[in-house]
Amino acid sequence: MSHHQHKLAAQRLTLGILFTCVTMILYCFSTPSLQASTQRLPRTAPCTHQALAIQKREIPQASKGLKEMKRCKPKVKDFSPGACFNIICNHMRFNAAEVEVLLPHDAFFFTILRDPAMVFESSFHYYKKVVPLTWRIRQEDKLTAFLNEPNHYFATDGFNSFYLKNLQFFDLGYDNNLDPEDPTVERAIRAISERFQLILIAEHFEESLILLKDALCWETDDLLFFKLNARRGASVSQLTSELRAKAREWNSIDWKLYRHFNATLWAKVDAYGRKRMEKDVRELRRRNTEMSAICIDGGIAVEEGDIRDQSMRPWQPVGESSILGYNLRTNIDQQYRELCRKMLTPEIQYLSELGVNLWITRLWGWFKDFLSL
Numbered sequence: 102m103s104h105h106q107h108k109l110a111a112q113r114l115t116l117g118i119l120f121t122c123v124t125m126i127l128y129c130f131s132t133p134s135l136q137a138s139t140q141r142l143p144r145t146a147p148c149t150h151q152a153l154a155i156q157k158r159e160i161p162q163a164s165k166g167l168k169e170m171k172r173c174k175p176k177v178k179d180f181s182p183g184a185c186f187n188i189i190c191n192h193m194r195f196n197a198a199e200v201e202v203l204l205p206h207d208a209f210f211f212t213i214l215r216d217p218a219m220v221f222e223s224s225f226h227y228y229k230k231v232v233p234l235t236w237r238i239r240q241e242d243k244l245t246a247f248l249n250e251p252n253h254y255f256a257t258d259g260f261n262s263f264y265l266k267n268l269q270f271f272d273l274g275y276d277n278n279l280d281p282e283d284p285t286v287e288r289a290i291r292a293i294s295e296r297f298q299l300i301l302i303a304e305h306f307e308e309s310l311i312l313l314k315d316a317l318c319w320e321t322d323d324l325l326f327f328k329l330n331a332r333r334g335a336s337v338s339q340l341t342s343e344l345r346a347k348a349r350e351w352n353s354i355d356w357k358l359y360r361h362f363n364a365t366l367w368a369k370v371d372a373y374g375r376k377r378m379e380k381d382v383r384e385l386r387r388r389n390t391e392m393s394a395i396c397i398d399g400g401i402a403v404e405e406g407d408i409r410d411q412s413m414r415p416w417q418p419v420g421e422s423s424i425l426g427y428n429l430r431t432n433i434d435q436q437y438r439e440l441c442r443k444m445l446t447p448e449i450q451y452l453s454e455l456g457v458n459l460w461i462t463r464l465w466g467w468f469k470d471f472l473s474l
Contacts, residue, residue, distance in 0.1 A: 173318035175318045175319055175320075176209055176317040176318065187205075189203060189204065191452070193272075194271070194272050194273075195212075195272065195273050195274045197274070209298050209299075209316065209317060210296055210297045210298055211297055211298060211299040211300065211313060212273070212301070213300070213301040213302070213303055213309070214300055214301070214302055214303065214355075214358065214359050214362055214363075215269070215302075215303035215359075216303070216304055216349075217267075217268075217269065217348065217352035217355035217356050217358075217359055218344075218345045218346075218348035218349050218352070219303075219340075220352070220355065222244065222337070222338050222340060222348065223332075224264045224265070225244050225264075226332075226418075226423075227418050228264045228418070229243065230418065231261055231264075232259070232260070232261045232262065232264050233259065233260050233261070234254055234255060234256060234265065235247065235254070235265075238254060242338075244344075245338075245344060248344055248347040248348055248351060249347070251351050257278045266278065266351065266352060267352050267353075267354040267355045268352075268355065269355045269358060269359070270286075270289070270354045270358055273293060273358075275289050277354065281353040281357060286354055286357065290357070290358060290361055294362075294365070298316065299312060299313060299369075300362040300365065300366065301313065301366075302359075302362065305363075305366060307386065308366070308370055308378055309366065310324045310326075310385065311324075311373070311381045311382060312366070312369050312370070314381075315373060321381070321384055321385055321388055325385075325388055325389055325392050326389065326444070327389075327392075327393065327397070327444055328402070329415070329426075329445075329447065329448065330424055331402055331425050332424060332425065333404060333423055333425055395430070395441065396427075396430060396433065396440075396441035397427050397428070397429070397430065397445070398427070399428065402426060403425060403426065403427065404422065404425060405417065405422045405424065405425075405426060406422070407428070408427070408428060409428050410429065412450055413426055413429070413445065413446065413447065414447065415447040415448075415449075416447060416448070416449045426445075426447060427445045429441060429442060429445060
């Protein structure tokens with residue numbers, strides 16, 4: 102490498118460090134501190150009177166007859182903007198007090214959990230450039246090195262350290278560094294059970310969606326989905342059974358959380374009816390296959406460089422282009438064009454279209470593009 106190239110690389114590195122520091126400072130000032138609690142608190146006036154305008158109904162149970170279930174009314178069907186939000190659906194660290202201020206009193210709370218070994222693998226790779234604790238791992242296989250000696254590399258007060266340990270427990274508003282046997286963990290799981298009417302499980306996503314449809318009185322077409330933000334195969338670490346066990350042990354609170362709610366999911370499936378569930382899952386898969394043929398050019402996800410429409414390119418981790426995206430078919434029937442585009446639009450662009458202020462994200466995206474020149 103020439104002297105000029107070394108100098109340019111050093112300048113970019115220095116600029117990158119300064120930019121990251123400034124961005125983090127701005128982010129910290131713009132983010133309120135979290136009070137981790139799932140208790141229902143008194144709400145302010147705006148959502149109280151707005152809730153009266155919401156159509157009330159009894160959430161159907163699997164044991165009720167079909168005729169009675171047909172009388173239920175879909176939750177938030179034909180909603181209109183008002184003093185409250187009708188839906189909050191986005192990445193967040195859960196703060197019950199803040200969320201409840203924005204929602205009607207009869208809001209339905211649900212979230213999703215994933216096998217903590219897979220969460221750890223994904224988080225470790227996706228965020229490794231912004232977690233300084235991983236920078237000093239010299240081995241080529243950083244994930245394996247970390248799991249072999251996690252306490253050697255991990256510090257509870259490390260910057261962004263929550264990405265590396267019990268991330269799901271953290272996202273639900275709790276201390277991810279608790280001892281797994283601390284009574285607080287069991288109390289937290291009970292509180293989550295009381296707060297959330299349904300916990301979906303990623304490894305059983307279709308069954309989870311069917312239960313959600315039943316709880317909210319939706320139709321199958323309300324559940325149709327395409328897999329977004331998937332990584333290309335080469336960027337995914339194939340965990341051995343030994344590494345999977347170590348990842349679960351390291352994230353033992355998440356593993357306890359996951360096992361509890363995986364059991365509750367299958368208890369709900371039993372109440373719903375196994376045969377009925379199998380039939381509904383088959384129908385959901387059939388409709389998803391149909392929509393894929395209608396919307397997706399080639400029927401599969403492609404790498405970033407192969408995405409023709411710039412606005413359909415997903416957000417990429419720092420220094421990588423591992424996230425796959427889609428090309429829309431060019432001859433989509435008029436009735437499906439808007440739906441297909443919405444279903445395939447990456448989350449950052451989708452949020453921008455909804456009017457969400459993503460100035461920090463846009464600024465960081467511009468800077469990433471500059472560094473890659």
